[in-house]
Amino acid sequence: MKHYFGQALIILVLGSLFGLVYNALSPSGIPLFAAQDTTVTGFKMMTTDEVMLYMKEKKASIVVVDARSPEEFGLGHIPGAINIPDTDVENYYKKYQDKLKRAELIIVYCSGGSCGSSEEVASQLIKKGIPASRVAVHQDGLPGWIKAKNPIEFGDGK
Amino acid sequence: MSKKFEKTLKGVSALSMFGWALFLILTSGEIKSAIEYYIPKYLKQHSEICFWAIVVLFFILAFLISYVKKWNIVASFSMRAVLGGTFILAAIPKILDPKGFALDITHYDFFPKFAVNIIAITVPWIELFIAFSIIFAVAQKGGILLLNLILVAFLVLLGQAWIRGLDIDCGCFGHTGAREAVSKAFVRDLFFVIWAILLYFFTKNFKLAKQKN
Numbered sequence: 312m313k314h315y316f317g318q319a320l321i322i323l324v325l326g327s328l329f330g331l332v333y334n335a336l337s338p339s340g341i342p343l344f345a346a347q348d349t350t351v352t353g354f355k356m357m358t359t360d361e362v363m364l365y366m367k368e369k370k371a372s373i374v375v376v377d378a379r380s381p382e383e384f385g386l387g388h389i390p391g392a393i394n395i396p397d398t399d400v401e402n403y404y405k406k407y408q409d410k411l412k413r414a415e416l417i418i419v420y421c422s423g424g425s426c427g428s429s430e431e432v433a434s435q436l437i438k439k440g441i442p443a444s445r446v447a448v449h450q451d452g453l454p455g456w457i458k459a460k461n462p463i464e465f466g467d468g469k
Numbered sequence: 470m471s472k473k474f475e476k477t478l479k480g481v482s483a484l485s486m487f488g489w490a491l492f493l494i495l496t497s498g499e500i501k502s503a504i505e506y507y508i509p510k511y512l513k514q515h516s517e518i519c520f521w522a523i524v525v526l527f528f529i530l531a532f533l534i535s536y537v538k539k540w541n542i543v544a545s546f547s548m549r550a551v552l553g554g555t556f557i558l559a560a561i562p563k564i565l566d567p568k569g570f571a572l573d574i575t576h577y578d579f580f581p582k583f584a585v586n587i588i589a590i591t592v593p594w595i596e597l598f599i600a601f602s603i604i605f606a607v608a609q610k611g612g613i614l615l616l617n618l619i620l621v622a623f624l625v626l627l628g629q630a631w632i633r634g635l636d637i638d639c640g641c642f643g644h645t646g647a648r649e650a651v652s653k654a655f656v657r658d659l660f661f662v663i664w665a666i667l668l669y670f671f672t673k674n675f676k677l678a679k680q681k682n
Binding site for chain 1: 564565566567568569571572573574575576578582583585586587589590591592593594595596597598599602608609610611612614615618637
């Protein structure tokens, strides 16, 4: 039995080592630990307060994107937000591309915590040619927004 | 190894192989899209034929395990090939796109933020090493032990996502965009766990056979 564990440990250590070395050398490598103020994939994270401040001061030049499903979006979203669900970025992007390209800052949110859809949409937007420096992720998402007693808009946003 | 135990192993091997073939038919949509993703371009229009060839192959394997005298060699060989092959196919896209894989891990809403990137960096390589270990029988005992551990870990992860009703991409084969339901991935993982446990007994069995000679 000892034999089994020894070999397993060797494979585990070798695998991890190769992974770490490859990640360090590869151009597509990621940081070992995500920084405090960024998401795991490196997007700037914004708190609810920051989002509120931006919406107040620079309303004309920012676009807030809701990355949840259209059904969830219809049940309530941040006022003025547009819906780009992570499952269908392609079609929804076409609908809003002029607005997105003009924006100085795009803030993407979903259901808060590590819901992941916001990061998904954010990375898809960057693939579509929007500079990464203009994209941020609202870390608390809609629950954080509601918790701070902010207004909510209903309907499909049209 | 007693005769009765060997018979049980044989029964489980044949039944699981048969069940696997049926499972492939039930999830034909995903399998076909996977075939289209992995096979060369000129074969793409033949994905239907490739799919049915694979299904028939597994029915033949189930049949062979049931009726051939050296069934354990057939079973062990086919399980090694499927598990090893799947692990290689699963590892490569994840190695090439660690960012996408990290994103897939966050969707599970299970690991703390500081652990996500480390997992995304190391797990695909560990999968690759396990695959080589069981295919080429190098340090295979350890490989099979790790295979069991990692598959049970996947089972727990997929199970909790399924119970919580998370509508997420399994991420099993990297961030390919082809969404695969967590429930299907869970059932597939269940087959793999059965085979990984069987492989453990097969390696013991082979050792016994060698000693007799």
